[in-house]
Amino acid sequence: MKIIDKVFSEDKxxxxxxxxxxxxxxxxxGVFDDGNTCHLCVSCQIGCPISCQMCYNGINKNYHRNLNKQEILDEIENIIEEFKLLNKYDNLCCSFMGVGEPMLNYDNVLATIQKLAANCERIYFALATTLPHPDDIVKLTEDFNKVNQFKLTISLHAPNDIKRKKLISSHSSFVELRKAMNYYKKYSIHKAEFNYVLLKNFNDSDKDFYELLDFLEDDDRLKISCYNTIEGGIFEKSxxxxxxxxxxxLDERNIHNSKFESLGDKIDVGCGQMAAKKLIRR
Ligand code: SF4
Incomplete structure (x- = not known):
């Protein structure tokens, strides 16, 4: 694995x-600076087999294969070395939120995290999944309770099953999502959150929000993500x-919530879009 190109935002x-x-x-x-912490948005597959309709990889059906453990390690370590990240930052967060569904390459993602966590206490980890099957979450909870710093994000993106099915092809039902989250909240030593990307006229009406609130429990956490419009996509930013x-x-219900704006906006590309355009073998 070797670095072949870098594109920086104006503010660097x-x-x-x-x-x-x-x-x-x-x-x-993706690499982005958050003060004392640098965040890496790590890819774990070449293309993605999940057809999320708000994602460039999803609509272009460009899946080729899983990255193996050594490739994911190289992906991260090459960037740490290139940008001298551990010299410049107090902490480094490796988020498996780039291209690919980490639950479909779980063993390699886990092995990578275990190796990095064993080598450096200043690296912590996050994993976002669209497929939180309750049986898989039992194993994930046990595995990641052995890792010092970790956060699980479950991609929700819709207020009900019907809308989520329109958005995410291989979807888990809302019953499964709730079961997975509640198991994790009960047995994990780490935090978890739902992620809800706001899509104009799809999931951002008052009716959508009240339906979402019916699904959420008081001790849930919700990350509200701003959408980056993608080439050929059907959705717009809310x-x-x-x-x-x-x-x-959410504040009125005292449900913890945060806003997330992706770096894609700053450098004018949606998640995975640059690589997807160059994905066919060079
Ligand atoms: S959003 Fe994630 S899981 Fe969905 S198609 Fe894109 S890369 Fe795959």
Missing amino acids: LSAKVLQATDDNFVIET TEDRYLMLHRL
């Missing part, structure tokens, strides 16, 4: 890094007043 706080595998596929990693409405409703 964000970058997307392209790396080529030994068999000449191209993968993409407006700030829709975000503020959801934020207010």
Whole structure:
């Protein structure tokens, strides 16, 4: 695995890094500066087999294969070395939120995290999944209770099963999502959150928000993500007043919520878009 290209935001706080595998596929990693912490948005597959309709990889059906453990380690370690991240930052967060569904490459993702966690206490980890099957979450909970710093994100993105099915092809039902989250909240030593990307006129009406609130429990945490429009996509970014409405409703219920704006906006590309355009073997 070697670095072949880097694109920086104007403020130089964000970058997307392209790396080529030994068999000449191209993968993409996001790097962004958050003060004392640097975040890596790590890819774990070449393309993605899940057809999320708000994602460039999902609509382009570009899955080729899993990255193996050594490739994921190289992806991360090459960037740590290239940007001298452990010299510049107090902490490094490796989030498996780049291209690919980590639960479909679980053993390699876990082995990578275990190795990095054993070598450096200043690296912590996050994993986002669209497929939180309750049986898999039991194993994940046990495995990650042995890792010092970890956060699980379950991608919700819709207020009900019907809308989620339109968005995510291989979807877990809301009953499974709730079961998975509640098991994790009960048995994990770490925090978990749902992620809800706001999509204009799809999941951002008052009715959507009240339905979402019916699903959420008081001790849930919700990350509200702003959408980056993608080339060829059917969705648009929701407006700030829709975000503020959801934020207010969640605050009124005392449900912990946070806003997330991806680095993609700053460097004018949606998640995985750069690599996807170069994905066919060079
Ligand atoms: S959002 Fe994630 S899981 Fe869905 S298609 Fe894109 S990379 Fe795959």
